[in-house]
Amino acid sequence: MPKVAVVAYGHTKFSNEDLKIESVLLRATKNLFDSTPNLEQKDIDSVLVSTNNNSKYLSAILSEMTGIQPKIAHSVESLCNSGTNAIVSAYSYIASGLADVILISGAERYDSPGQILEWDNMRGEFKHPIFWASIFSKAYKREYSISEEDLAIVPVKNHKHAKKNPNAFSQKTISIEDVLNSKKLTEDLRLLDCSRPCTGGASILLTSEEFCKKFCDSPIWITGIGQKTTSASFTKNQGFDKMESTKQAAQMAFQMSNHSSENIDVMEVHDAFSVCEPIALESMGFSESGGGIKMIKESYSSENFKINPRGGLLGTGHPLGATGISQTIEIVQQLQFKAEKRQVETASVGLVHNMSAAATSSTVLVLEN
Amino acid sequence: MNFETELKKGKFLVSECPFCKIIVWPPSDFCNRCLKENSWKECSCEGKILEFSKKENTIFCVAEIEKSLKILGEIISGTPEIGKKIKVVDCGITNNNYFFKMAIIE
Structure with a gap:
């Protein structure tokens, strides 16, 4: 099976801030871009969002806010393991050859409907x-x-x-x-x-083996x-x-x-x-x-x-x-x-x-x- | 027959597959084994305590009913112990939530 690497990440501080879900996604993604040399918006061919928030179309919204025009863009929801479900989905897109560089951003507000x-x-x-x-x-x-x-x-x-x-x-x-x-x-x-339920975001970048070295000297393999x-x-x-x-x-x-x-x-x-x-x-x-x-x-x-x-x-x-x-x-x-x-x-x-x-x-x- | 319509009246129904001869739980129009249409029957409402805990003065438990379905409900009389027999003595829907009240019967 083709290899899939984690090459970059971004994180917000987890808090009880009253932020819009889009802002949390954006902050985590900006942090990823800020800490990843050589990464440009055009490198990313897919964007997945992991959340239980009731807002709609968040992967397209995050893509527009960050200047990305991805091929594949959608949300993943599976209550508390939405984040790793999104990572598994991204892995599958890369392993199948449908995508090479995928941004996954997960976010929640302190008042998430996913708690019940x-x-x-x-x-x-x-x-x-x-x-x-x-x-x-x-x-x-x-x-x-x-x-x-x-x-x-x-x-x-x-x-x-x-x-x-x-x-x-x-x-x-x-x-x-x-x-x-x-x-x-x-x-x-x-x-x-x-x-504790809280407000927070985390973003991660997955790539195929061919693309990993562009962004990272020490890729971590799933x-x-x-x-x-x-x-x-x-x-x-x-x-x-x-x-x-x-x-x-x-x-x-x-x-x-x-x-x-x-x-x-x-x-x-x-x-x-x-x-x-x-x-x-x-x-x-x-x-x-x-x-x-x-x-x-x-x-x-x-x-x-x-x-x-x-x-x-x-x-x-x-x-x-x-x-x-x-x-x-x-x-x-x-x-x-x-x-x-x-x-x-x-x-x-x-x-x-x-x-x-x-x-x-x-x-x-x-x-x- | 509709499960929620009957539950609102305090009647506890279960869905049963006439082909597989199993109780399908949570209640559903179709069997989760053969996907054919279920029938409905009144529940005996008797079962036993599998586990329990307490929040302030409310004792809540997981009970196994008719040796097949499990629900989380309140014990309103008797001292709970694992394995003790219970009967659902009241059920219904309030504030969009189902409720099941149980009494210990031995």
Whole structure:
């Protein structure tokens, strides 16, 4: 299969700014152009936009605002994993020969309609994500004798990492006590267990092998892709202490890239809520069932940035359409040894895990330098 | 028969494929296995608790009904435990949201 590289990226600071969605897309894209020598508008032959915003025709709008006249231009929406879905679409256009240089821009506002899946009436009155997260937390704690205090290590670690990420929403260190004393949303979920909806944008440039060297000396290759959607309804999940779509997506990505969990040097994991991080690690085979928290505690105590160096969703914030792209940018920076204070020591293979709607759909990407 | 029209009246229907002999859930006009037209029947409304949590004074749970479909609803009486039997005693639509109220029956 033809090779596809990530060669450039741009990012806005994640915040609670009241900006039009077009402005967020434009800012992330301007940042990409500003940091990419040799890139001109005429080089880009396709533009994809990733968002849950209700505005229409955003890829054409972004193209006009940035002076691009692309061949392929459309939006991609798949709730929280819209960003990696757009990357997979772009990969496919390049691998098929339909395009060579694709701009993908993801953005969301703090008041995104993508936060609630209105269709899922089987959740009754309990449609807000805090309810599925509470059910997952309760099930996971019971099944593996994990305490609320054990789970609190996840936001503590990720806020610590986010403090070294200038684009992250959170810039403060928090303690286990801070998490346990934060507002109780339900019996099984506190405020600091939750990622924060915010305004933010992230843009990334994918090219074919032929074009990559024009824009970048150290292209990062997408070598594994796995995607699985098991349902749309939260209640269709088979068990609430594991993520079947994540498990299958990881298996596909590992098979395509000829890697396994043992080869991954650094990863961004979709920690929409504290409990998601250990369950995702276990579902992808990084630890045995129930062992995710032990792995996270060891990573924290050894000051290792391997899991969610960017700060994850908990520390960085979660502007849905931008999240998967922001996660991918972090892994690209790590593999280019440009992650500054967040840099892991050895980085040759990285992984992105991005999922939607109570893990009913997952994307896993493997990237290599 | 329309699922939502009946739910508004407090009647809980399920769609069933007469060919595959399965309950199709979420409710749909067509079977998600053979894509033929479903029929509708009244739900027994009985099932068991798979998982539960609590927000302030509201206990919510995932319940498995008729050993096949799962819903998220409120437990309005009894002390919840995994596996305990429940019955949907009230259902309907308010503010465009479905609601399912359950009582523990043992």
